Amino acid sequence: MKEKSLFPVGYMFVVTAVFSSVLIGLNAFTRDKVEANQQIAFERAVLEVFDLAHGGPQKIHQTFVERILTPTPDNPNQTYLLKEGDTTAGIALPFEGQGFWAPIRGILGFKPDGKTITGIAFYEQSETPGLGAEIIKSYFRDQFKGKIVTETDQPLRLRSVGSNLDNNEVHAITGATQTCTRLERILNDAITEWKSDSTGKGGTP
């Protein structure tokens, strides 16, 4: 009687132990790979805004190490700088915020003047495929190239499709109002915060 009532407990314990150990093993086996994937996705996004993301993961990582200056105590704005010899050829501003379903994380690239956009890239987003997720498509992202952010509280604007655009405006995506409104806020928050950090230091030399 006693034996019978303890058997299910012991059985469950053994089965759980066996399956869990296999998973722990597999997790340890793939952990490096998973972390490397995330790192590469980030590095690719940084390079993409400068049109430098060519080749496979190895090449991406190599270019990133060679060309990009990561944030240091000397560079308190948390931006990534593109090196061209000794001079700075570009500024990559990471941004993140809540999208429609989950966080949107990406990079906004600027020319050294800190105003002209060179590109935008996303390395994490879970927006609705076909609607919000269109933000990662090139037809949407290419619009940002050459736009100039203003010094107002709304440096960048997303306008509805069909409207005439100013120099700091791009077309939003039809059917993805939530994603676009949130993205606009995320971008503007990131730009405003960066500008306020760098006043007195950044801007045109």
Added chain:
Amino acid sequence: MSPQGGTPTTRKIVLDGLWHNNPIFRQILGICSTLAVTNLVLNTVVMCTSLTLVTALSCLTVSLLRHWTPRNIRMMVQTLIIAFYVIIVDLILKAYWPQMSRNLGPFVGLIITNCIVMGRCEAFAGSNKPIPSLIDGFFNGLGYSFILLGIALSRELLGMGTVLGFKIPWFTEHWDKWVIMVMPPGAFFTLAVMIWICRSIKPKEQKA
């Protein structure tokens, strides 16, 4: 303990899983993922492959352990086995296909709660031999897959004018894209139409 002779023939298992007892349009199981991942064909293909593998292997494992598993904790053991395979699929996607892992988001993990898997483990694998259980799980997965692919094909085509990301000539130029097809309600309508079509075909099949 093991009732012999109760195992149906392979032919019956296959036909039941694919058609006569199809998990989607007969049993109406696993609808949540049907609605969530069917707006792009590629996502659907990966989801279906994962589900088919998980169902088949879970059924096999449940069946292998059926003589030792105490009846009162069998559901716990089944959930554990299903979760085990789902986590394996999830880890493999994360490590070797990060983009797809991101596209599918939480839905890979949610296979654990997919009623089809547990339904087959409980209804079939718990009382049948390993090989028939494996076949049963596999063909139920396929039954789920072909309905989902049908839904995904119509949603992506009507909603975006593409299939697997490739532009389809007539649909890109002359078709006014139905945005609703890409959104969740589109899945409800398409699923309903799909169930309607499949259930209307059935009587003819029986006559033949």
